[in-house]
Amino acid sequence: MTAPDIRVEGLVKRYGRSGSPAVDGMDLEVRPGEFLGLLGPNGAGKTTLIGILTGVLAPTAGTALVRGLDVVKDRERVHRLIGLVPQDIALYDTLTARENLRYFGRLHGLRHEVLNERAEALLERTGLRERADEQVRGWSGGMQRRLNIVAALLHAPPIIFLDEPTVGIDVQSRAAIRELLREINAAGTTVLYTGHHLEEAELLCTRVVVMDHGRRVGEVADMQRGEDRERLEDLFLRLTGHALRD
Amino acid sequence: MLQRIRAHAHKELLLLLRDRTGLLLVFAMPLLLVTVMAVVQDAPFRDFSDRQVRVLFQDLDDGPVGAAIRQGLEATGSFTITDGRSLSEAELRDRVRSGRHQVGVVVPANASEVVAAGSAHAMALLFDPLTGDSTAANVPDSARVRMVVDPTVKHMFRDLVRGSLQRILAGIGSERLLADMRARIEALTGDTLPALDLRRPLVGVAQELAAGELHGGRVAADSTAHNVPAWTIFAMFFTVVLLAGNMVKERTSGCMVRLLTMPGGAAERIVGRIAAYLLVCLAQLVLLLGAGLALLPLLGLQALDPGPPAMLPLLLAAALTVGLAATAFGTFIGSVCRTQQQSAILGSTTVVLLSAIGGIWVPLYIMPQAMQAVGRLSPLHWSMEAFNTVLLRRGDLAELAVHLVPLLLFAGVCLLLSVVAERVVSSR
Numbered sequence: 001m002t003a004p005d006i007r008v009e010g011l012v013k014r015y016g017r018s019g020s021p022a023v024d025g026m027d028l029e030v031r032p033g034e035f036l037g038l039l040g041p042n043g044a045g046k047t048t049l050i051g052i053l054t055g056v057l058a059p060t061a062g063t064a065l066v067r068g069l070d071v072v073k074d075r076e077r078v079h080r081l082i083g084l085v086p087q088d089i090a091l092y093d094t095l096t097a098r099e100n101l102r103y104f105g106r107l108h109g110l111r112h113e114v115l116n117e118r119a120e121a122l123l124e125r126t127g128l129r130e131r132a133d134e135q136v137r138g139w140s141g142g143m144q145r146r147l148n149i150v151a152a153l154l155h156a157p158p159i160i161f162l163d164e165p166t167v168g169i170d171v172q173s174r175a176a177i178r179e180l181l182r183e184i185n186a187a188g189t190t191v192l193y194t195g196h197h198l199e200e201a202e203l204l205c206t207r208v209v210v211m212d213h214g215r216r217v218g219e220v221a222d223m224q225r226g227e228d229r230e231r232l233e234d235l236f237l238r239l240t241g242h243a244l245r246d
Numbered sequence: 247m248l249q250r251i252r253a254h255a256h257k258e259l260l261l262l263l264r265d266r267t268g269l270l271l272v273f274a275m276p277l278l279l280v281t282v283m284a285v286v287q288d289a290p291f292r293d294f295s296d297r298q299v300r301v302l303f304q305d306l307d308d309g310p311v312g313a314a315i316r317q318g319l320e321a322t323g324s325f326t327i328t329d330g331r332s333l334s335e336a337e338l339r340d341r342v343r344s345g346r347h348q349v350g351v352v353v354p355a356n357a358s359e360v361v362a363a364g365s366a367h368a369m370a371l372l373f374d375p376l377t378g379d380s381t382a383a384n385v386p387d388s389a390r391v392r393m394v395v396d397p398t399v400k401h402m403f404r405d406l407v408r409g410s411l412q413r414i415l416a417g418i419g420s421e422r423l424l425a426d427m428r429a430r431i432e433a434l435t436g437d438t439l440p441a442l443d444l445r446r447p448l449v450g451v452a453q454e455l456a457a458g459e460l461h462g463g464r465v466a467a468d469s470t471a472h473n474v475p476a477w478t479i480f481a482m483f484f485t486v487v488l489l490a491g492n493m494v495k496e497r498t499s500g501c502m503v504r505l506l507t508m509p510g511g512a513a514e515r516i517v518g519r520i521a522a523y524l525l526v527c528l529a530q531l532v533l534l535l536g537a538g539l540a541l542l543p544l545l546g547l548q549a550l551d552p553g554p555p556a557m558l559p560l561l562l563a564a565a566l567t568v569g570l571a572a573t574a575f576g577t578f579i580g581s582v583c584r585t586q587q588q589s590a591i592l593g594s595t596t597v598v599l600l601s602a603i604g605g606i607w608v609p610l611y612i613m614p615q616a617m618q619a620v621g622r623l624s625p626l627h628w629s630m631e632a633f634n635t636v637l638l639r640r641g642d643l644a645e646l647a648v649h650l651v652p653l654l655l656f657a658g659v660c661l662l663l664s665v666v667a668e669r670v671v672s673s674r
Binding site: 054055080082083087095106107152 | 249256261264496499503504505506507510
């Protein structure tokens with residue numbers, strides 16, 4: 001059996017002296033090439049978990065490994081293996097799309113030719129090439145979301161983390177992003193996805209883990225089975241309850 | 247690592263170039279400030295040889311003493327004299343009170359007679375001790391030269407007029423005494439004595455600067471020499487507002503989260519940012535030195551004297567160190583502020599405050615002692631001293647280092663605190 005790309009054991013994250021931990025003894029494994037959906041209501045701990053796995057946040061306790069590398073001790077090496085699509089539009093809005101990509105690509109150590117080649121290919125693939133010399137602040141939300149993903153794919157990472165990648169955009173842009181994500185997963189990239197769109201998770205994910213109160217509360221092991229897709233919303237509500245989460 | 251540092255620096259410069267308001271803030275505003283402040287402060291900086299004190303002169307004596315006083319005042323070159331002989335006392339007072347003239351000088355009608363009488367009394371004491379009156383000559387109040395002063399006139403101007411009058415009157419008295427004495431001796435001996443010129447002092451006064459050239463009697467710290475380095479320093483430190491603002495925006499926009507998942511760390515980001523803003527500081531130096539050399543003389547101000555070419559490396563060292571201190575301070579402000587509003591207010595307020603107490607607006611030496619002590623703690627004062635050491639004192643590297651070392655320490659502390667703050671943010 002191949003080693004998991006992501007392995008989490010007994011992970012705990014407590015912010016300051018707050019009473020309940022944001023992540024509370026989480027266990028998780030993500031296999032190579034898998035498209036894992038991490039679903040949960042607001043405040044379930046999804047973004048915190050991604051923050052720890054990408055080395056942005058330090059865990060309070062437990063272990064988090066990416067391809068066998070500890071995300072705290074081997075942070076620099078982990079960063080070469082991963083790409084993050086943050087929940088916010090993580091772009092410099094007064095720079096053009098090309099300038100943003102050149103900057104992020106150079107931080108990843110990409111040579112000029114390779115960087116240009118990959119940036120142009122991804123811009124073309126996402127329909128952004130024609131307007132790539134415009135400042136990003138003049139773009140629509142959908143275009144900015146697409147570029148937000150392109151910036152994470154620039155260095156061709158084997159593992160990608162998506163934190164609500166399609167929030168607040170139009171149907172066309174969402175469809176284009178889903179298609180792109182399916183493509184990169186089909187090419188072998190391991191994807192860890194979080195979001196609130198159960199329908200999107202049904203379409204994209206090969207497996208879904210449901211989180212609540214910082215813990216793993218359930219799982220749909222094989223999303224390709226028809227009966228699982230139909231049950232996802234019911235399962236979600238059964239596991240996380242009907243109480244509003246504001 | 248170098249590629250990443252270059253990437254950070256390039257990105258910072260691009261962000262700055264796209265920010266038109268920011269460009270106005272770091273380039274146009276200092277240019278405007280240096281021009282306006284140099285013109286406004288030109289008068290206070292000029293020495294008194296520029297005929298600044300307007301004197302309304304009323305000679306009621308119409309004799310040799312009145313003429314000698316007027317001649318003496320004119321000879322100083324410090325006064326613009328208007329004749330007020332035809333005015334009444336009330337009219338003279340009104341003209342001074344209205345500010346048209348800063349000082350009125352009234353020579354009494356009997357001034358020449360009083361001087362002659364005083365001298366005669368002294369001669370009697372010297373040459374006829376047995377028959378002469380040994381009591382001091384009684385000079386009536388009406389015989390005194392009076393000064394009428396505009397209440398708004400600074401003390402130093404009043405002192406200048408009073409000092410000049412006292413010197414002239416002493417000279418007139420001495421000359422009269424000497425002339426009478428000579429006449430009495432000639433009468434006693436039958437000889438003809440040579441005339442003595444008392445206006446040439448036996449011991450003179452020479453003025454020189456501790457360093458640099460003396461420009462036609464002007465002191466070196468003229469308005470240009472003060473304002474060009476002062477506002478260059480202010481401009482460099484004011485980049486704090488942009489730098490800190492961009493840092494906070496980076497953090498709150500989500501870009502920082504992306505950067506934290508990329509190779510390289512806080513140190514590389516900080517070095518890249520410092521490199522970019524050092525270039526901005528050097529551009530500010532060139533712009534404002536250029537204004538001092540070419541623009542200010544067009545407005546009738548003294549041109550900046552940058553010194554011999556040999557001073558250029560020292561000027562560059564001073565500018566880079568001041569730029570480093572300013573950039574490090576901006577990095578610190580950007581690290582500790584949570585919103586752009588916070589960084590803008592904290593950055594601009596601290597820079598304006600540190601510049602005010604540090605002698606940027608007005609030189610430290612004219613402030614009260616207590617403020618001078620406080621001002622010496624300001625990094626902008628150390629910066630000013632560094633520039634003055636190069637531009638005015640023509641100091642060497644050792645003298646410059648005295649001011650650069652505290653700036654480097656200040657930069658080091660700011661950067662250390664920034665790295666700690668960024669690590670705290672990234673490890674939360």
